[in-house]
Amino acid sequence: MTTPIETDVVIIGAGPVGLFAVFELGLYDLKCHLIDILDRPGGQCAELYPEKPIYDIPAWPEISGQALTDRLMEQIAPFSPQFHFNRMVAGFRKLDNGRFEVETDEGELFHAHAVVIAAGGGSFQPKRPPVPGIEAYEGSSVFYSVRRMEEFRDKDLLIVGGGDSALDWTLNLQPVAKSVTLVHRRPDFRAAPDSVNKMFAMREEGKINFEVGQVTGLKGANGQLEAATIKGPDGEVEIACNRMLPFFGLTMKLGPIADWGLNLNENLITVDTEKFETSIPGVFAIGDINWYPGKLKLILSGFHEAALMTQAVKRIAHPDQKLVFQYTTSSTSLQKKLGVQ
Amino acid sequence: MTKITLVAFDGTRFDVDAENGSTVMENAVRNSVPGIEAECGGACACATCHVHVDEQWAETVGAPEPMEEDMLDFAFDVRPTSRLSCQIKVRDDLEGLVVHVPERQA
Incomplete structure (x- = not known):
């Protein structure tokens, strides 16, 4: 008590x-x-x-x-x-x-x-990103903050956003997750330039993926995310993932x-x-x-x-x-x- | 005064006589154009007055400043012609401007 x-x-x-x-x-x-x-x-x-x-x-x-x-x-x-x-x-x-x-x-x-x-x-x-059906995955596959990094161990992680939260978690969760894909609607970032440089360096080394685009759809069942559709300048791509961290401000x-x-x-x-x-x-x-x-x-x-x-x-x-x-x-x-x- | 047109998502057109120097957002709010929320009141601190500038007007209106571009990250259905209407100031060469309100604000 x-x-x-x-x-x-x-x-x-x-x-x-x-x-x-x-x-x-x-x-x-x-x-x-x-x-x-x-x-x-x-x-x-x-x-x-x-x-x-x-x-x-x-x-x-x-x-x-x-x-x-x-x-x-x-x-x-x-x-x-x-x-x-x-x-x-x-x-x-x-x-x-x-x-x-x-x-x-x-x-x-x-x-x-x-x-x-x-x-x-x-x-x-946290603002819910405008992705149809995202509610079904919240709390099971989609999280708006990182309470425990272990939650993301050996997961295929999709991080969405271009601010400090998105970049910091991309850098911090890369060693923990099985794979990390960062998605942002443009190649410029609001985040601190130092984090952005580190992110691009990791990408060069093949440690993370970075896609320019906006998430337009999610695939999965029973709250378990399986893939996300990203609409970019060159059309749509599908990225396999089972955890998603959207950072769309407040x-x-x-x-x-x-x-x-x-x-x-x-x-x-x-x-x-x-x-x-x-x-x-x-x-x-x-x-x-x-x-x-x-x-x-x-x-x-x-x-x-x-x-x-x-x-x-x-x-x-x-x-x-x-x-x-x-x-x-x-x-x-x-x-x-x-x-x- | 400059004539501008705001087109709501359902296609309703709002033809407005806008004062030069006022923002497109202010004119939208004054004329109760649906879909423009302007939560922060025009401080370029949210992304709830997002509009798609009509293709024909995109060049004249111009590109967003870096801070506005940052805020657009939080908007819904962002396109190359996206702007925050609180950051577009009405001026003579915008006579006839057309902007479209997106399906929803983020």
């Missing part, structure tokens, strides 16, 4: 809005644990546009997604948020004592007064949160505009994931929502305490929490 982590608030999503929620909650002495599917903070800012400038953050005429993330991390550091990366929230239930239990796909349990969903566009998940999906019984509006979570509370009292949704009349998917709107949500969470966590509104500029107690006093 896993020992649950006891905390005040579980925040799902470590994008800019989830991070800023730590700050607002922290001012009211509420401790946070954050869960995110990515391996680092920043959400879309880190994953989709780390280098791209954002122009509508108040007081920042121009700031990149990564710089915004870095600044927020600096701002919330005094509150020691605990991060749980590479995790997806799997289970959720209300406990008899009024608190909530949240479970990750790795089996960790969290108990908290409130749950704040700040999941943006949803959790990043897409965002609401995921298991959709099954919590929350009221949804076209895959967005309906909230009120006073507390940003969902249809389950004690569960809040802020940032791009929520919907209310007039909603704008702006980072600054998410920041505002985080501040108002905090007032409601404070009342849930400490119903006996009087809520005193204070400014960070003048309150010595807030400044103490921020470590500037």
Whole structure:
């Protein structure tokens, strides 16, 4: 039996809005644990546009997604948020004592007064390549990540893609697999030039195959892959393989949160505009994931929502305490929490 | 204003008066052309506004920049005339441009 982590608030999503929620909650002495599917903070800012400038953050005429993330991390550091990366929230239930239990796909349990969903566009998940019938092979012959290299020992492996994941696994699995064929739609790669050079060198030595083209069909039975059809510039070829690793980037999906019984509006979570509370009292949704009349998917709107949500969470966590509104500029107690006093 | 035409996968034609400097994606979204998702909002950070430029227009429109070419790796049914519509800026010499929306975005 896993020992649950006891905390005040579980925040799902470590994008800019989830991070800023730590700050607002922290001012009211509420401790946070954050869960995110990515391996680092920043959400879309880190994953989709780390280098791209954002122009509508108040007081920042121009700031990149990564710089915004870095600044927020600096701002919330005094509150020691605990991060749980590479995790997806799997289970959720209300406990008899009024608190909530949240479970990750790795089996960790969290108990908290409130749950704040700040999941943006949803959790990043591997994109399924547009190959008809691929679903039938997923989990048995087709994998979107490598959990154990042994899974590929002595297999005829087809790796599809042109980024670092595809190239790295081509290089790393070559000694393990019986054969490796890399398929990419063009001879240029997004991956690090060093890996690309190594791949071409291995190909020269006859250790791997490389085909230019797109996978258009799969052959096999009962989830056991036997061959893939590759459409290239010179027509179609069939390649025998019994394992496939497609690396087609990430897409965002609401995921298991959709099954919590929350009221949804076209895959967005309906909230009120006073507390940003969902249809389950004690569960809040802020940032791009929520919907209310007039909603704008702006980072600054998410920041505002985080501040108002905090007032409601404070009342849930400490119903006996009087809520005193204070400014960070003048309150010595807030400044103490921020470590500037 | 420049007249451009977006052809949905079912063949429906959307004739649009597009402002010069705007992107083909923005015009598609403004006119609710089905099949253009534009998940990232035009940051060249996804591949969900993919279009096939009409053969006759491919040369005038031009080839994608390397970053766009990278993103096209994630698109469905990529052809030599494939572009991300958020990266095509409307200009005078695109008067009459025709682009086709693929069967689906990846």
